Amino acid sequence: MISDRLKEVILKELELKEYDLKDETVASEVPGWDSLNHINIILAIEKAYGIKFKGLEILKAKNIGDLQKLIDSKNPL
C-alpha cells in the first residue's frame, strides 16, 4: 500500500495533480517519470523522509511498492 505521503512527494516532484500510484506501478507508466527525472524523485524522497538510500537498494526496487517497502524499512515510523 502506497502511503499518502509518498504519493504527495512523487506527484509534487512530477508536477502532477492526480495519478493513481499502486504497489505494482512502474516508473515508466507514470507521466514525466523518465530516466532523467528519476533521480530528482529519489532525491525528493530522501529529503522528505530524511533518509539515505544505498545505490543497490534503489536499483533493486522494481516498482513503487518496492520503494515504499524500502522507505518503511529505513523509517519505521
Add this chain to the structure above:
Amino acid sequence: MPQAIDFQKLLTLLTYDKHDPLLFGSSLFLFFFMFVLIVQRLFSNQKALRIYSLLFFSLFFYYKAAGIYLLLLVFSSGFNFYFGKLIYTRKTAFQKKIIFIIALLVNLGLLGYFKYTNFFLQILSDLKLGTIEPLQIFLPIGISFFTFKALSYVIEIYLEMIEPVKSFRDFSLFIFFFPNVLMGPIDRASAFLPQIEEDNPITKEDVGRAIFLISCGLIKKYAIADYISLNFNERVLDYPLRFTGVENLIAVYGAALQGYCDFSGYTDMALGVGLLLGYKLMDNFNRPFKAISVADYWRRWHLSLSTWLLGYVFKPLQISLRSLRKIGTAIAIFVTFFAVGLWHGPNWTFIFFGVLHSFYLIFGMFTQSIRKTITDKLKITGTKFHHFIKWFFTFHLLVLTAILFHSPSLQYAINMVQQIFTYFHPEVFPQFVQAYTTVFILIVFGYLVHFLPASVEEKAQNLVIKMPIVFQALLLMVVIWIVVQFKSAAMMPFIYFKF
C-alpha cells in the same frame, strides 16, 4: 545420369571459412534453416531432443562464423552459469559483490582483450609512451553481443530480478541461440529463459508474423541497404572530395537509411527465424527517424543495447552521483555514451559518434527550460509546427552522427561536412537523379515507408497473418525473387557483424 555427391565440396561448405559465415539470406543458410526446421518438427513431441538439436545447430552456426573461437562462446556459457549460481548462493552482500565484480572483470576483460588491445597499443604508440607492435588477435564475431547477453544474466541475478536457472542446457541455449548470437538482439535472460521452460507451441500467428518479418528484413537489407551502399554511398563516403556537396548530402541521408535498413533488416530476420523456432526475441527498433529528440531516438534505436546501457551503466552511475544533481546526470550520460561509442568498435569515429550523442543529450537537458520558455513565448508549444521543428533538428543532428559512424576516418567525415557547406552546387541534383535513378528512388521509398503510420505496418502484418500458408510461401518466394534481382554479385556483410 545422376550426379554423385561431392563429399569434399560438402565438407568445405560445412567447414569454417572466415570469409563465409552463414549469412541470413544466403542460399546455404536457407538449406541450413530448412534442415533445422525439419529436425525441430521431427522432435515436436520431444522437448529435450528439440533443445539439444537446437544447441548443436547453434554451435555449428557459430563455428561457421568464428571457427575454434566457438570455445569462447562455450566458456562464456559455463562461466556465467556457474557465477550466476555463486552470486545467488552467497550469504552476505559483501561476498555477492566480490563474486559479481569478478564476473564483470572476466567478461569485460575477455571482450577488452579481443576487441580493444591493439587499439590501446596504438594509443600508447601515438602518445609516444612506447611502441609495441600490434598483436595478432582474432576478433570473434558477435563477441560484444553474446558478452552483453551473458552479462545481463549475472547482473539480473545480482539485482535480484531473477533466480539462477537450474538447467545448464537451457542456459546454454540462451547464450548460443543462433538467430541472435552474432548481431543481437541482446536478449535478457529474464525474458528468454522462461520461454524454454514454458515451451509454448508455434501458432499460425507466429508463422505469419515470421514470414512478414523475414520478407521485410530481406527487402531492407538486400534491396535497399546493400544496393544504395554499393552503388552510391560507399563511392561518396570513400572519396567525398570527388563529389559536390549535394551528392555528399544525399550520401549522408542514404548512409543513415542504409545503417537502419542493414541493422533492422537483420533484426527483422532474426526475430522471424526465432519465431519459427518458437522463441520471441526482443524488439530492437521502433522507427528511429521519427524521433523528436535525441533521447526519443535512443528509445527507438537498438533498444536491446540502449536499455542494457540505461539499466546497467547509466542508472547506477546517476544514482551514485545524485548529490551532484544535473552535473552528476551529465557525467552519467557522458560515460554511458562513451561506452556506446566504444562498444561499436576500436575506432575514433565510433567514440566521437558516442561522445557527440552525449553532448546532444547533455545540451538538451541543460536547455530544456529555456527552450520551453522560448516556445511558450512564441505560442508554438505542442503545435504541429513545434513537432515538425523538433523532428527536423533531431533528424539532422542524427544524420551528422551518421557521417561519423559510416566514414572510414575522422578526416573523411570532416571532408564530407566541408563539401556540404562549401561546395554544395544544387544544380547537380538533376544530374544525380538521372545518373542514380534507382538509388534515388530507393532512398525516397525507404524513408517514405519508414514515415508511414505504424498502423499501416500493423495492417500489412495482419494481412500476411491471415493469408493461407500457400500464399505466405508465395509471398516469400516473390520477395526472394525481388531480392535476387537487386542482389549484387557478392553479398555485403552486415555492418553490425564487426561489433
